[in-house]
Amino acid sequence: MNRFPRWFGKTTLFAALSLGTVALHAQEVVVSAAASLTNAFQAVGQAFEKTRPGAKVTFNFAASGPLLAQIQQGAPVDVFASADQETMDRAxxxxxxxEGTRADFARNTLVLIVPATAATVPQKLADLGxxxxxxxxxxxxxxxxxxxYTMASVQEAGLTAALEPKWIYGESVRQVLNYVARNEVDAGFVYRTDALIEKDKTxxxxxxxTTTPVSYPIAQIAASKNVALGKEFVAFVRSDTGQQILEGFGFSKP
Known part of the structure; x- marks a missing residue:
């Protein structure tokens, strides 16, 4: 005679499935990162997964501002890496x-690029006028x-008014890079790491x-659903291995 209620099997199965879902979630860390980090962080993520069997890093790459807006609206993010201090200050x-998780992990350089086939190459910012x-x-x-970063440098050079009618704005630094690579604009401001990606076309x-250093901060999100794995990922980015990978893509240490 069965001494357990009829619903016991289904309840146990449901609980097991629920626990399985939680376990799977515990193995995934969601990272929202600046577009300029795309290639480097994909490599960092792959290296991290190799050191943490069963772990999965899911990336969301875009401009830092929109990423912050997504987090403010409740997007399920564990770690945020921006391309400037101002955006992280707002966060x-x-x-x-x-609290206590914010840290700088990389630096970059602002450069002016032109299409590889450009007949005229500026020697100084003033030439853009x-x-x-x-x-x-x-x-x-x-x-x-x-x-x-661009506008601050242009203002410092006294070129704000001269360049105002010439701007074509991109939704991310990668879009700016694409504009130049496709010869759709005469010049563009990107980070050195981005320029290296399209070195055959630009x-x-x-x-x-720049008036302030191009520095990248990273932090865990307070509403993170996976604090432990998020902490491990941030530590890996800042580790010797993580820093070597970033340097391989043209970033420098903070």
């Missing part, structure tokens, strides 16, 4: 970051860090001095 001000440069691209300053004209 901290909104109490979105897990000439007639040979009618369409110049950078990221939308309000949401894309590379746009803010060429670096000059390195652009």
């Amino acid at each position: 901290a001000k909104a109490n979105l970051l897990a 000439g007639t040979g440069f009618k369409r110049i691209s950078t990221g939308t300053p309000s949401s894309v860090p590379v746009g803010r 060429r670096i004209a000059l390195t652009v001095p």
